Amino acid sequence: MENELRNAIRELLEKQEIDVAIGYGRVGVDGAVGAVFVTSPDDVEQIVWNDECRQNLAVHLTRPEVKAFGKIGIVVKPCDARAVVVLANEAQVDLDLLTIIGVVCSGIKRAKPDGTTADEYYAKCETCVQHTPQNVTLVVGDVAEGEALDAKNEQNAATAGNNAKLAKLRAMTVEERFAYWREQFSRCVRCYACRQSCPMCYCNRCVADKNRPTRIDTSASLKGNFAWNILRAFHLAGRCVGCGACASACPAGIELDLLNLTVSDAAKEHFGFVAGTEFGVDPLIGTYADDDKEEFIR
Amino acid sequence: MSQIVTLEQLKQTLGAKLAAGAKVVAPVLDGEFASFKEIADVEQASFVPRICMQNSIEEFFFPKHETIFTFVRQGNDVVLNDAPDFDVEQIVVGARPCDAAALPVLDPLFAWDYDDRFYQRRRAKSTVVSFACTQSDAHCFCTAVGGSPENTHGADAILFDLGDGSFEVRAITDKGKALFDGKTTESDKVGKACDAPVVNFDVWKIADWIRANFDSPVWEQVSLRCVGCGTCAYVCPTCHCFDIVDEGSYKKGKRVKNWDSCQDAMFTMHASGHNPRDTQGKRQRQRLTHKFVIYPDKFKFYLCTGCGSCSRSCAQMFGVRPCLEALDKEVQ
Ligand code: SF4
Ligand code: SF4
Ligand code: SF4
Ligand code: SF4
Numbered sequence: 001m002e003n004e005l006r007n008a009i010r011e012l013l014e015k016q017e018i019d020v021a022i023g024y025g026r027v028g029v030d031g032a033v034g035a036v037f038v039t040s041p042d043d044v045e046q047i048v049w050n051d052e053c054r055q056n057l058a059v060h061l062t063r064p065e066v067k068a069f070g071k072i073g074i075v076v077k078p079c080d081a082r083a084v085v086v087l088a089n090e091a092q093v094d095l096d097l098l099t100i101i102g103v104v105c106s107g108i109k110r111a112k113p114d115g116t117t118a119d120e121y122y123a124k125c126e127t128c129v130q131h132t133p134q135n136v137t138l139v140v141g142d143v144a145e146g147e148a149l150d151a152k153n154e155q156n157a158a159t160a161g162n163n164a165k166l167a168k169l170r171a172m173t174v175e176e177r178f179a180y181w182r183e184q185f186s187r188c189v190r191c192y193a194c195r196q197s198c199p200m201c202y203c204n205r206c207v208a209d210k211n212r213p214t215r216i217d218t219s220a221s222l223k224g225n226f227a228w229n230i231l232r233a234f235h236l237a238g239r240c241v242g243c244g245a246c247a248s249a250c251p252a253g254i255e256l257d258l259l260n261l262t263v264s265d266a267a268k269e270h271f272g273f274v275a276g277t278e279f280g281v282d283p284l285i286g287t288y289a290d291d292d293k294e295e296f297i298r
Numbered sequence: 299m300s301q302i303v304t305l306e307q308l309k310q311t312l313g314a315k316l317a318a319g320a321k322v323v324a325p326v327l328d329g330e331f332a333s334f335k336e337i338a339d340v341e342q343a344s345f346v347p348r349i350c351m352q353n354s355i356e357e358f359f360f361p362k363h364e365t366i367f368t369f370v371r372q373g374n375d376v377v378l379n380d381a382p383d384f385d386v387e388q389i390v391v392g393a394r395p396c397d398a399a400a401l402p403v404l405d406p407l408f409a410w411d412y413d414d415r416f417y418q419r420r421r422a423k424s425t426v427v428s429f430a431c432t433q434s435d436a437h438c439f440c441t442a443v444g445g446s447p448e449n450t451h452g453a454d455a456i457l458f459d460l461g462d463g464s465f466e467v468r469a470i471t472d473k474g475k476a477l478f479d480g481k482t483t484e485s486d487k488v489g490k491a492c493d494a495p496v497v498n499f500d501v502w503k504i505a506d507w508i509r510a511n512f513d514s515p516v517w518e519q520v521s522l523r524c525v526g527c528g529t530c531a532y533v534c535p536t537c538h539c540f541d542i543v544d545e546g547s548y549k550k551g552k553r554v555k556n557w558d559s560c561q562d563a564m565f566t567m568h569a570s571g572h573n574p575r576d577t578q579g580k581r582q583r584q585r586l587t588h589k590f591v592i593y594p595d596k597f598k599f600y601l602c603t604g605c606g607s608c609s610r611s612c613a614q615m616f617g618v619r620p621c622l623e624a625l626d627k628e629v630q
Contacts, residue, residue: 027523028615029606030436035523035614055614059525065518065577113331114350114435115610189353189362189557193527197613209564217545219556220363249613251352251529253331 082276102133104141238284354535396605398452400535437606458489518579528559530608
């Protein structure tokens, strides 16, 4: 499959359909996998595909340094593909300049705190039923035996309420839940790694950076940290695709995936909305329905 | 002859300090994460030498968030109240040698154009006990910046795990001697650290390359995968940038000092909207130049102890060692 991917990218570069391919390569310490930016067909051997391809490369699509390349080919897993859809629906990427190279994925192994690979899949992968990417320009790889029904399955299981941790959180009393998040947020150092790693956090000036006047406390105090984490979760309602990039990046090990899952779940429960499943859909927080149950919005 | 302390004696020593009102900071395990935390009970701590930590000991000298003074409006006056001095004894135990080594690197900075009493007080009140490393990993490069797995720079005492529930104690300073005075027993067992991590680049030569190549396109190329998340700076024992802001209202509030990072685009954003470091390549260049050129020029120390925390924590598999290795390819 790795060769198939390299060949596809080589052809795109040779035909000049793309100026750069953003894929995965062994770039880190001890050959750890991270993003590579390949501009020449001669360099496609740098590209790899395996169960350590963790990052959601869609985060690079809105960066000015990357946009400057011109026509971009991007390698996406099925979950990451949804991030590209959201970016397109929010007018952040020009689909004419984009070739979306979807790879069939049967799960990604979790990284341990020291950067090495754990012998276990991410929770999002354990519950994933969509191993074949949707809404992409081309698909690389075959649907494995037994996975062919994926497309018929409920899309986006990663954000469905079938996560054991989420169920545990839901079962808590309000006080218990508050205590839980209090402990989690107390660790936040306000590095904003969650924001920088998230494809959906593309604002040129994040509200946390507004200082004329200040909107939320920038201090890593409990008050400031609650304000920041809740604000970010709200801004991701109906937008988060559950890729987990934020949680992987957080140096404090805060369970941001769980926080975002609760909000995605609410978007689904109350509005039947799942982020990134279809092009041309208006963003949930950018629209309202005439028959909304809340009066203030009508 | 060596001096040894058993794990029980170490716990008792720290327990007695806690009982006497001292603040004790030690590695605490939470699942697979280990971080330095203030402990209330010695049983909370894990006394196993570890190289992968979620934070460094720096925050117990230079906290992530600290009040400088509070203000309150009274009639037409504003009353200012200085934040109280740090006034308890602090014992930081279990530091990695590369954590402890960061303190002498930071000392001249916090006593340079302005005597930072917050840092100075904590430093004066603290005793630092490090653990000699028992293993290194591919992120470690202390050897490249003058350190080693048994480096005692910045430590008041260093403990060598003897693997039998006891540690060899080597007191380095009077503070270290005082902490273990009467607590150790003589032995013929001698502790040994792991082998020094192998490094195949020369920081000195890379620093020369950095001096000569401010405008090199290499900076943008090597930094492409960096998303500017700043994790590398927040886990770093030597990174020390901060921002000063006022919080509260015009009636009542406080002036605070918060950690900041040069990897954030906002760090250099001018009020006009112009940003002199508008790409990640420029921001990485700043980070590396500060660590390996600007700081040593000014304070004679690299602003890096080679601990590897930055690359261990980087979700994009970047950080200082990969960056140095990429720059090393340019050094001919
Ligand atoms: S909030 Fe986290 S999980 Fe959701 S899209 Fe952003 S990075 Fe991915
Ligand atoms: S990445 Fe983690 S520590 Fe950093 S701001 Fe986000 S929640 Fe806080
Ligand atoms: S090097 Fe890694 S940790 Fe540092 S800012 Fe870049 S992506 Fe974040
Ligand atoms: S720059 Fe990286 S290796 Fe150097 S002291 Fe900081 S965290 Fe450690």
